[in-house]
Every structure is written in structure tokens, then in C-alpha cells.
Amino acid sequence: MQLRDFIQQAEERQWVEHVDTPVAPDEGMVRLMYRAGDKILFFRSRWNGYRVISGVCASRRYFALAFGIDERELCAYLVKALESPAVPPIVTAAPCQEVVEEDVDLEALPIVRHTPHDGGPYITAGIAVVHDLARGVLNAAFHRLMRLDRRRFAVRLVEGRHTHSVWASSTEDVPVAICIGAPLSAQLAAAMSPAGGIPEFHIAHALAPTPLVRCLGSDLLVPAESEIVLEGRITHELVDEGPFIDLTGTFDIVRKQPVVEIDRITRRRDPIYQALLPGGPEHRTLMGMPREPTIFAAVNEVCECLNVWITPGGASWLHAVVQIRKRRPDDGRRAGEAAFRGHGSLKHAVVVDEDINPFDMQEVEWAIATRVQADRDIIIWEDQPSSSLDPSAKHIPGQKARTAKMAVDATIPWDDEKGPRHPEAFQRFRYE
Ligand SMILES: Cc1cc2nc3c(=O)[nH]c(=O)nc-3n(C[C@H](O)[C@H](O)[C@H](O)COP(=O)(O)O)c2cc1C
Incomplete structure (x- = not known):
């Protein structure tokens, strides 16, 4: 058109x-x-x-x-x-x-x-x-x-x-x-x-x-x-x-x-x-939307990816929400790692389950609040190649900028391959 x-x-x-x-x-x-x-x-x-x-x-x-x-x-x-x-x-x-x-x-x-x-x-x-x-x-x-x-x-x-x-x-x-x-x-x-x-x-x-x-x-x-x-x-x-x-x-x-x-x-x-x-x-x-399919494809290689949103709050470049259908205890973590392969400039990724609307930051934050333990679910990689657009990155003239990267696994924690012991404790009640 x-x-x-x-x-x-x-x-x-x-x-x-x-x-x-x-x-x-x-x-x-x-x-x-x-x-x-x-x-x-x-x-x-x-x-x-x-x-x-x-x-x-x-x-x-x-x-x-x-x-x-x-x-x-x-x-x-x-x-x-x-x-x-x-x-x-x-x-x-x-x-x-x-x-x-x-x-x-x-x-x-x-x-x-x-x-x-x-x-x-x-x-x-x-x-x-x-x-x-x-x-x-x-x-x-x-x-x-x-x-x-x-x-x-x-x-x-x-x-x-x-x-x-x-x-x-x-x-x-x-x-x-x-x-x-x-x-x-x-x-x-x-x-x-x-x-x-x-x-x-x-x-x-x-x-x-x-x-x-x-x-x-x-x-x-x-x-x-x-x-x-x-x-x-x-x-x-x-x-x-x-x-x-x-x-x-x-x-x-x-x-x-x-x-x-x-x-x-x-x-x-x-x-x-x-x-x-x-x-x-x-x-x-x-800038952001074209990176969503590449993140989607990279995540889909390690588990089932349902949707990706590069959020406007993250300057539509540095932050992504990744929605997956979890089938194994470590799918959230693996999806977080894979997201960075799908978009080299990504700095922070949050992984959510299929019951969370990835396009609604209130819901995403709710998932972080109720499903994340920082010492278990946050993965940090130090000194990674970075976007030149991030003013907080390390900028050395003539070299690629460097940054720390973080994935937050905000999926429901699973005890083993069978899933969470009390799945009902993680469900959000939704009024009709
Ligand atoms: C509105 C807009 C402005 C852009 N301005 C520039 C620019 O000035 N210089 C640049 O190198 N990339 C710029 N980009 C990014 C590239 O166009 C984009 O990364 C593109 O995918 C590069 O593709 P290629 O390396 O496959 O040719 C801009 C992107 C958008 C959407």
C-alpha cells in the first residue's frame, strides 16, 4: 500500500x-x-x-x-x-x-x-x-x-x-x-x-x-x-x-x-x-519492532516462544519482554540467554509465561513481583559488547562499547520437570 x-x-x-x-x-x-x-x-x-x-x-x-x-x-x-x-x-x-x-x-x-x-x-x-x-x-x-x-x-x-x-x-x-x-x-x-x-x-x-x-x-x-x-x-x-x-x-x-x-x-x-x-x-x-522477530527466532531455538515486545520505556532498543510456553524448569533462563543472541544491542530481558500479557508493563511488573527471587532468577553477564546508544555503557573511542547485561526469569518457578508444586499459588485472580 x-x-x-x-x-x-x-x-x-x-x-x-x-x-x-x-x-x-x-x-x-x-x-x-x-x-x-x-x-x-x-x-x-x-x-x-x-x-x-x-x-x-x-x-x-x-x-x-x-x-x-x-x-x-x-x-x-x-x-x-x-x-x-x-x-x-x-x-x-x-x-x-x-x-x-x-x-x-x-x-x-x-x-x-x-x-x-x-x-x-x-x-x-x-x-x-x-x-x-x-x-x-x-x-x-x-x-x-x-x-x-x-x-x-x-x-x-x-x-x-x-x-x-x-x-x-x-x-x-x-x-x-x-x-x-x-x-x-x-x-x-x-x-x-x-x-x-x-x-x-x-x-x-x-x-x-x-x-x-x-x-x-x-x-x-x-x-x-x-x-x-x-x-x-x-x-x-x-x-x-x-x-x-x-x-x-x-x-x-x-x-x-x-x-x-x-x-x-x-x-x-x-x-x-x-x-x-x-x-x-x-x-x-x-528501531525496536524489527528486532522482535530475530529475538523470537533465537528464543524459539531453545524453547517455545509465543511473543516478543521491545518496550518503548527501554528506548525501544535496550529492553525486551519475551513470552514463552514453559515446558522445562530452565526454559525461562534459556529464553533469557537466547534473547541476547537475537538482538546484539539488547541490555535487559524479562521472560514471562503465557498467562502474562507481554504488551502490558503492569502485568510484566506483577510477574516480576510475584514470581522472581533475585538470587535465583536474575542472570548477569559482565563486560559484554554494547549498543553505542547507551550513555551508561563504557565508551572507548575506536572500540565497541561495553556493558553489563541482565535477564530476569519472571516465569513461575518449577520444582522439577513436572512443574510447580503449587501452581495455584501463582495464578492471578481475574474479576470478570
Ligand atoms: C529512523 C531510523 C534512523 C536510523 N538512522 C541510522 C543512521 O543514521 N545510521 C546508521 O548506521 N543506522 C541508522 N539506523 C539503523 C539502520 O537503518 C538499521 O540498523 C538497519 O537495519 C541496518 O541494516 P543493514 O546493516 O542490514 O544495512 C536507523 C534506523 C531507523 C529506523
Whole structure:
């Protein structure tokens, strides 16, 4: 489903707030985006011909709508897409190429400056597409882009991510296409890192039909129904990038990062620019949700996993709740260990039984309160590789950050293979 059809369906469900007065892409717009929470905000008054949308990925229910499924089925649906990718069709005429601008002027786009402390205005919902020749696949991933002038950005490439590996292993400019306003299927897939050399857009097409089109200046393929595509090259010139508010809501530091030069803009006739609030619900949902199926798969290797939730309170990156169907005394502990294999940046995991709603933190805390003995059910691993986003981790320049990790087994304790001696003592009475 293309983004504008999704917006229309969301409007029918009263999920969209409209702003009809003109708003410049600055802190005034940011304030409205912040206040909207996880609602979709549609700035319908055109700025240089662009309307602006924010929050389209801010809630799980938006993805459920786009994929035509129930919200609670999302994790299983993503697991299925990862197991059964689908090759998207390539079309020759595409909405994202209705207008071609060879005279590039990035200052004409409503690229938002989010705080006075930022290094500049940032594209925050741009999917960077590159050919990964070493793996023989087309790679798609979100990368923030700080506008430098009319034709150039600084791009943040985290070391170890595929776009970074492609760039670091080449001495030449790397052709890149940056897609803005892509269908939700493509956005979610670009936030995933499918194993085994599967291109992200094959996952996208398994989630919902996502046709591709060839770029005009390269053989890169992009979602045909995107709103805007910036065609260009990642160069080897380095400039200061940052500061920038990151996922945890804290400022990321200034680093030397590559310059991207844009050669051409292709877009729809009446384009909608997607602005994503850094550290807001849209950023958090897009970061956290794609790690749920990988945790699910890792836990499922050691016991039966029922659901996974990367919680917003844990910055949608560092905390997970894992729900299992316990069959052996040590399943809770094994599930906790496995969760960290499924998401390398995970810091704390809580494992619950099937009678606990993993999406309700009150219930999860109740399980911790009534089923956990700290000296028995908490496992701590010291000095583990960590997310660079955790300010409390040990950060040594040039090295991977280090952290302690913790799993909490909040499942009902079993005495032996037969189960708990007094299961009734652990059941929660629920009034009808
Ligand atoms: C909204 C958003 C912004 C992101 N910004 C960046 C970024 O600036 N740099 C980066 O390296 N990763 C960023 N990421 C994370 C990557 O896009 C993500 O980890 C992706 O799965 C990497 O995939 P790959 O290594 O398989 O290409 C961002 C993710 C989201 C959802």
C-alpha cells in the first residue's frame, strides 16, 4: 500500500491530525510533532510545493493496518516474511519519477532542523539504497542525512552496518538512492537486517506488495511508489556530522562522516515529505519492532516462544519482554540467554509465561513481583559488547562499547520437570 493510500485509510479511522496553517520546517514544526505523540500529523499547507507528514510509523497499529493483520500478530507476521521473502516486480513507469529535477536544490525541500544544538537540518526518514557487491545484494537501510548545502549531505554510517561496509570497502564513490515517503512495507524492511544475504526489499514485498523501479542515473532499484528519491553518490570526503538527538533522547556526538553528493531529484507531481521526530515514537517503533522477530527466532531455538515486545520505556532498543510456553524448569533462563543472541544491542530481558500479557508493563511488573527471587532468577553477564546508544555503557573511542547485561526469569518457578508444586499459588485472580 503506497503511503498516500495508507494516510487516507488512517484518516478514515481518525488517526490523523491536520495542520492547515503554513508551518516552516523548524522548531515550530518539531513542537507540533512532539505534541502529537503517536498520532499522524499531516501538514497540508504546502511549503515550496511539499506537504509534510510525520508519525506514519509511530504505532504498531499503523503497520497492522498497512499489512491487513491484527496488531498482536505482527511479530509472527515478520517472522514469516523473514522466512519466506518474495521477489518484487520491477516496473518501468513509476510515481516516484513523475518529475525529474536535474538542477538539484536541497534547500527547497522541507528538511527539518530539530533543535538549535543540531549540526544542521536533517533528513530522518530516508532509506539509503546501495549495491552490496561483496554479498551480491541490493541493501536498503535508514541513515540520517545532515544537509550541508544545495547539493550535499553528511551521512551517518554506523560502523559494521552494511552501508558502512560497502562504503569502507570501496575506494570510489558509491552510487546511492535515498527514498523518502516509501510504503510502510519498505520502511519496516529497511529497518531490518535480514540474515543470509536476503535483500530488504524482498522482505518488504513479502509484507505487502512493493514494486520497484530502476533509478534514472544508476541501476539501483527503489520502491516505485516512494514520494521522493534523491539519486547521488557517497564520497570519501569526511566532514563533521552532528550533534543530533538519537533514539534514547540524548545527543549523539560529532563525528567525521562521509559526504553524499546528490545529482538528481525524482519525485511525484504533488510530493509528500516524511519528517520523523528523532527519539520520538516513530523512530522508536521503527528501531525496536524489527528486532522482535530475530529475538523470537533465537528464543524459539531453545524453547517455545509465543511473543516478543521491545518496550518503548527501554528506548525501544535496550529492553525486551519475551513470552514463552514453559515446558522445562530452565526454559525461562534459556529464553533469557537466547534473547541476547537475537538482538546484539539488547541490555535487559524479562521472560514471562503465557498467562502474562507481554504488551502490558503492569502485568510484566506483577510477574516480576510475584514470581522472581533475585538470587535465583536474575542472570548477569559482565563486560559484554554494547549498543553505542547507551550513555551508561563504557565508551572507548575506536572500540565497541561495553556493558553489563541482565535477564530476569519472571516465569513461575518449577520444582522439577513436572512443574510447580503449587501452581495455584501463582495464578492471578481475574474479576470478570
Ligand atoms: C529512523 C531510523 C534512523 C536510523 N538512522 C541510522 C543512521 O543514521 N545510521 C546508521 O548506521 N543506522 C541508522 N539506523 C539503523 C539502520 O537503518 C538499521 O540498523 C538497519 O537495519 C541496518 O541494516 P543493514 O546493516 O542490514 O544495512 C536507523 C534506523 C531507523 C529506523
